[in-house]
Amino acid sequence: MKNYTAFNRDEWAKLAPKNKVEITQEELANIKSLGDVVDLTDVHEIYTTLISYLHLVYKEKRSGQAKQREFLHRDLKPAPFIIGISGSVAVGKSTTARLLQLLLSRTYPELKVHLMTTDGFIYPNAELKRKNLMSRKGFPESYDMALLTDFLKDVLSGKDDIVYPLYSQELSDIVPGKYGHVQNPDILIIEGINTLQLPRGGQVVTSDYFDFSLYIDAEENIIEKWYMQRFYKVMDMNKNDPDNYYYELANAPREEATKFAEETWQMINLVNLREYIAPTKQRASLILHKTTGHLIDQIYLRHF
Numbered sequence: 001m002k003n004y005t006a007f008n009r010d011e012w013a014k015l016a017p018k019n020k021v022e023i024t025q026e027e028l029a030n031i032k033s034l035g036d037v038v039d040l041t042d043v044h045e046i047y048t049t050l051i052s053y054l055h056l057v058y059k060e061k062r063s064g065q066a067k068q069r070e071f072l073h074r075d076l077k078p079a080p081f082i083i084g085i086s087g088s089v090a091v092g093k094s095t096t097a098r099l100l101q102l103l104l105s106r107t108y109p110e111l112k113v114h115l116m117t118t119d120g121f122i123y124p125n126a127e128l129k130r131k132n133l134m135s136r137k138g139f140p141e142s143y144d145m146a147l148l149t150d151f152l153k154d155v156l157s158g159k160d161d162i163v164y165p166l167y168s169q170e171l172s173d174i175v176p177g178k179y180g181h182v183q184n185p186d187i188l189i190i191e192g193i194n195t196l197q198l199p200r201g202g203q204v205v206t207s208d209y210f211d212f213s214l215y216i217d218a219e220e221n222i223i224e225k226w227y228m229q230r231f232y233k234v235m236d237m238n239k240n241d242p243d244n245y246y247y248e249l250a251n252a253p254r255e256e257a258t259k260f261a262e263e264t265w266q267m268i269n270l271v272n273l274r275e276y277i278a279p280t281k282q283r284a285s286l287i288l289h290k291t292t293g294h295l296i297d298q299i300y301l302r303h304f
């Protein structure tokens with residue numbers, strides 16, 4: 001990894017600006033995914049430096065856009081700054097994304113920061129069944145990548161209200177008739193396992209549109225534990241809802257659910273991680289490496 005500069009926690013924390021953003025443990029409790037507590041020390045030792053660096057890159061882009069407008073004598077609308085977040089299923093992408101959104105909006109209140117996930121671009125289950133792709137959910141072919149790249153082009157072209165489909169982990173499907181809206185943000189954070197993937201069949205690469213990208217990394221066996229813990233939590237939360245995807249499993253003997261989740265991890269998410277997600281790591285602008293307890297122990301910043 002010659003093109004990355006490595007930092008341990010202390011080295012990275014030392015780069016933080018003097019005036020640190022204030023945030024309470026309650027606010028942190030609101031952004032966690034499912035009852036886990038995000039450590040406040042991570043905010044001080046990791047995220048303060050990270051958002052300060054992101055703001056620097058953001059300002060550079062804005063200044064470049066202003067110079068381009070001046071040179072071209074064209075009043076072009078400044079395109080949003082796009083941050084892509086990638087990494088395995090259950091590595092903590094959405095938790096990190098929510099934390100970044102909160103901290104960026106708090107530190108730079110003049111910035112409108114929108115957060116979304118690429119899960120909404122997975123084909124609905126009915127379509128996956130038609131295509132015989134139900135056991136390939138999350139793999140490149142299960143996403144409508146053309147729709148995703150068209151969506152990103154719309155975002156960058158400055159359209160006022162752009163809709164996108166929403167996915168529910170509890171339904172394990174696209175939510176029918178429900179959409180998210182992107183309305184001229186300054187910064188768009190987009191997280192998903194496929195954000196740094198290369199296209200199949202000559203489509204545009206989504207990361208061509210990113211101004212900055214993050215890959216969240218951890219050892220496979222640790223991610224598997226996070227996956228299992230989240231699985232049990234989502235299942236238990238839905239054990240009284242007969243319409244829910246997890247209902248039958250939640251009310252079956254525990255070993256059945258465990259077997260199902262372990263198989264899903266081994267046969268789907270781990271295979272996907274090895275074949276399609278981990279190979280994109282070296283394309284990220286920054287790699288956050290986590291260890292047990294979601295503790296970030298290494299940061300790698302790409303310098304070429």
Ligand SMILES: Nc1ncnc2c1ncn2[C@@H]1O[C@H](COP(=O)(O)OP(=O)(O)O)[C@@H](O)[C@H]1O
Nearest residue numbers: 033034036038089090091092093094095230294
């Ligand atoms: N920094 C963190 N501290 C504690 N728990 C976390 C942290 N990041 C993620 N988690 C937990 O790990 C699991 C996976 O995280 P999530 O953000 O849902 O992953 P992803 O979006 O990558 O699938 C969830 O149960 C989440 O609450």
Ligand SMILES: CC(C)(COP(=O)(O)O)[C@@H](O)C(=O)NCCC(=O)O
Nearest residue numbers: 088089090119137138193264268269
């Ligand atoms: C929708 C996903 C591909 C994306 O996962 P995420 O990274 O958002 O956790 C994943 O949650 C998924 O459904 N994987 C398929 C196998 C499974 O049910 O875990």
